[in-house]
Amino acid sequence: GAGVSQSPSNKVTEKGKDVELRCDPISGHTALYWYRQSLGQGLEFLIYFQGNSAPDKSGLPSDRFSAERTGGSVSTLTIQRTQQEDSAVYLCASSLALSGGTAYGYTFGSGTRLTVV
Amino acid sequence: GQSLEQPSEVTAVEGAIVQINCTYQTSGFYGLSWYQQHDGGAPTFLSYNALDGLEETGRFSSFLSRSDSYGYLLLQELQMKDSASYFCAVAVGSARQLTFGSGTQLTVLP
Numbered sequence: 001g002a003g004v005s006q007s008p009s010n011k012v013t014e015k016g017k018d019v020e021l022r023c024d025p026i027s028g029h030t031a032l033y034w035y036r037q038s039l040g041q042g043l044e045f046l047i048y049f050q051g052n053s054a055p056d057k058s059g060l061p062s063d064r065f066s067a068e069r070t071g072g073s074v075s076t077l078t079i080q081r082t083q084q085e086d087s088a089v090y091l092c093a094s095s096l097a098l099s100g101g102t103a104y105g106y107t108f109g110s111g112t113r114l115t116v117v
Numbered sequence: 118g119q120s121l122e123q124p125s126e127v128t129a130v131e132g133a134i135v136q137i138n139c140t141y142q143t144s145g146f147y148g149l150s151w152y153q154q155h156d157g158g159a160p161t162f163l164s165y166n167a168l169d170g171l172e173e174t175g176r177f178s179s180f181l182s183r184s185d186s187y188g189y190l191l192l193q194e195l196q197m198k199d200s201a202s203y204f205c206a207v208a209v210g211s212a213r214q215l216t217f218g219s220g221t222q223l224t225v226l227p
Contacts, residue, residue: 042204042219043160105150105162106215
């Protein structure tokens with residue numbers, strides 16, 4: 001597609017429920033990233049996928065968080081047994097490989113605003 | 118690990134020039150990027166510096182000094198639409214993954 005698409009745009013869930021957040025990257029972008037942004041804060045890295053390589057999961061805050069990327073395209077971030085501290089905007093970005101270190105940069109989606117009540 | 122420092126807030130008037138500074142501590146540094154984010158919107162890429170010096174793109178310029186681990190974003194002829202958060206980010210590691218600062222909220226006053 002023309003841009004990075006994320007769904008849903010807003011999600012309200014009860015504490016203890018599982019949620020799935022979806023990201024559809026730009027076609028041809030081999031790299032995909034998930035970041036989390038709490039209100040008024042910076043972007044916290046969660047996980048990174050590059051082609052068929054094993055993902056870099058070093059930013060996942062707990063084992064309740066997991067993500068997968070199917071067919072090198074769409075990615076799903078799953079949060080199990082949600083807690084109130086999980087409330088944040090979850091941003092997905094895609095890029096050509098190694099684009100963090102180039103003038104190309106990342107293209108972000110508009111995010112999913114997750115509220116755990 | 119990596120750490121980046123930037124001011125939390127900056128205020129300026131329309132038509133003025135403003136500079137947003139960023140200092141960083143990191144290893145395996147590849148470059149410094151800047152992103153703009155309007156309230157409720159997606160961060161958008163503004164600029165990237167890999168080498169020392171000034172890069173200019175229209176009203177925006179970005180500077181890097183690798184020896185000082187320091188950079189800045191310069192916004193000229195400020196417009197109301199420039200009110201947004203600005204994030205510096207460093208590309209590190211073999212994957213050149215971006216680590217972001219906490220952001221600077223720029224408010225442009227009429």
